[in-house]
Amino acid sequence: MxxxxxxxxxxxxxxxxxxxxxxxxxxxxxxxxxxxxxxxxxxxxxxxxxxxxxxxxxxxxxxxxxxxxxxxxxxxxxxxxxxxxxxxxxxxxxxxxxxxxxxxxxxxxxxxxxxxxxxxxxxxxxxxxxxxxxxxxxxxxxxxxSKLTVQTKTGPLTLNKVPERIATLSSSDTEIVAALGGNIVGRSTALGKVYPPEAALIPEIGSAHGINFETLATLKADLVIGSPSLQPQTATLEKLGAKVLLNSHNDFKEIQNSIRLYGEVLGKEEEAAKLIKRMDEQLKQITASQPAKKPKALILYGATGSFVVALPSSYPGNFLDLAGGENVAAKFPKMDTMPQYAEFSMERIVAADPDVIYLITHGDPAEVKASFKKELESNPAWKNLGAVKSDQFEVLPNDLFAANPGLRAPEAITALNKLLLQAK
CATH class of the missing domain: 3.30.457.10 (Copper amine oxidase-like, N-terminal domain)
Structure with missing residues (x-):
């Protein structure tokens, strides 16, 4: 624990x-x-x-x-x-x-x-x-x-005591709650490295895409933090004796809002304010060094054959903007199932002609880059893109981009900023 x-x-x-x-x-x-x-x-x-x-x-x-x-x-x-x-x-x-x-x-x-x-x-x-x-x-x-009512993504939530046993269903929530001093008894199943490292010892309980209710029931959590997509399962979670806080954060400011919210829930407002201040200071340093001309960037998420495109409203898209890039997908139509992303469209990408292409994947970065390079060589549509002509495509660090990095958002923005400054 x-x-x-x-x-x-x-x-x-x-x-x-x-x-x-x-x-x-x-x-x-x-x-x-x-x-x-x-x-x-x-x-x-x-x-x-x-x-x-x-x-x-x-x-x-x-x-x-x-x-x-x-x-x-x-x-x-x-x-x-x-x-x-x-x-x-x-x-x-x-x-x-x-x-x-x-x-x-x-x-x-x-x-x-x-x-x-x-x-x-x-x-x-x-x-x-x-x-x-x-x-x-x-x-x-x-x-x-003795009671606290907070506003969540799905409406007001009233708590009858400061939570003592918390279960988190996203890696970013795990990291935020841990930094605030919360007692986490169950965390989301890791797709890669666990942050903070000591949280690796905490039992895994699945994710928003599939909760391990059997394990969760044994942990006697008094608060479960998950995404709004879990609203249909709220009643089931409450039967385990837990309050359910549904929340999400898709950009830098929303991450800070989540820190502020969890700080209030845990009675740790002062600690939350310090974390937010540190993030602001880090962002200020990043924005002080921006490309003279914003490179036109395309961010692809997934794997060859199943890519989606990150829109400005997604966390990668928001980070790109803060890092000094221009998102060529700004006007791409959003997906119904994933409104922060657009469906992959070769026609739209060719018309946008990005200067740089960034890939986000859960897989091995080297393998993904090699696979994508084969796709570029075999598909004539890619060859006339400025990014392909100048060999400007990179795989972003998966520990910062494959899932929302939460507290480590400044690190993710820094990584993008360095790549943008190197763009030809």
Whole structure:
């Protein structure tokens, strides 16, 4: 099982609005400075929140009770216990080790006792009960929610707790969820390399084209992430006890939207924002180096005899545009079954006369290139194309193009950009 810690024990840096000017490691915030709201109701705090070493700490008794839980205190061991629904969380004053249902978890900030009141890290406490935590800097307000409704490609989805066991049915979703720290218990069947590499140990459950329901049932996933094409199977997936999030991303911005969405679902908005910022910075570097004149490019997906043509609305087509190329298939009619692609038409390709031709395949790149070269030599229609005359056809890296690369989109765009800059 691949798992990254879901615990941070801190709020985002914006919550530290008053921390920099504090003279002591722990100092009471103004009674009116920070509000804590649970499911729309403000919690009455007996003692003001404390900022301890840059982290917001709250009196555990008030907050746990406000979340609908029960609390207890063992003075001898300086241990506090919080119970809500089926979850039991135990903290010890001065220790960064906590226990959730007897499983050890490390906190980034240990509970403290100040003036006979025990304070615990707010985000860690709320997330241990599967609740979402958000900070409103304008209102100086922390909002804790036991439910979350998000908008998906097929409509609103309401979650009753932060997902703890996630199954992904696309490689790009696997990589995004892993980068956000989600606990992935099942992933899509790999067609090549697995990203991240450590996810190779996660059980395979098929793909959107065919789910292994038997394996999936054993994994006890509480959230399944798949494409909108799985909508007819939603009821079957829900019978396994999972919520179903249907989503897709066909271009750079949509990939970033997916990162943002999954960050919200996992209570990892800050981590999502960092990933998106990094992608933007990488793209900015790529777009700073563009061909003086955009080469006319054709992107073929598949194998000789069964090619389809990537349109600008597809992820390869979008990457081509961002890399500095002109897609000759921009006005080709889209397919009904694959609306981001067009059917292969020799007549249209000859009329478009591309400067470069790029191939995407799941097969061995060298074999595909050799096979395509034979096709060029045996089919007179190809010979008059500018790309063929100048020997400008390449097989794109299949680990970046055979499936949507998700987080690695900047790498894919970089690969195209380098080829376009080399075009004759």
């Amino acid at each position: 691949y798992r990254k810690k879901l615990w941070t024990g801190i709020l985002s840096a914006v919550i530290l609005w008053g921390a920099a000017g504090l003279a002591q490691p722990a100092e009471a915030a103004s009674n009116n400075a920070i509000k804590v709201v649970v499911d729309g109701k403000e919690i009455s705090l007996s003692t003001a929140p404390q900022i301890v070493k840059g982290r917001l700490m709250v009196p555990y008794s008030n907050v746990v009770t406000g979340m609908g839980g029960k609390v207890s205190w063992d003075a001898k061991t300086k241990t506090v216990k919080a119970v809500k629904d089926k979850n039991t969380v135990t903290y010890t004053v001065g220790s960064a080790t906590a226990y959730i249902n007897d499983q050890k978890k490390q906190l980034e900030s240990a509970p403290v006792s100040i003036n006979n009141t025990t304070f615990v890290p707010l985000r860690a406490l709320a997330q241990s009960f599967g609740m979402w935590v958000k900070w409103d800097n304008a209102k100086k307000q922390v909002t804790i929610a």
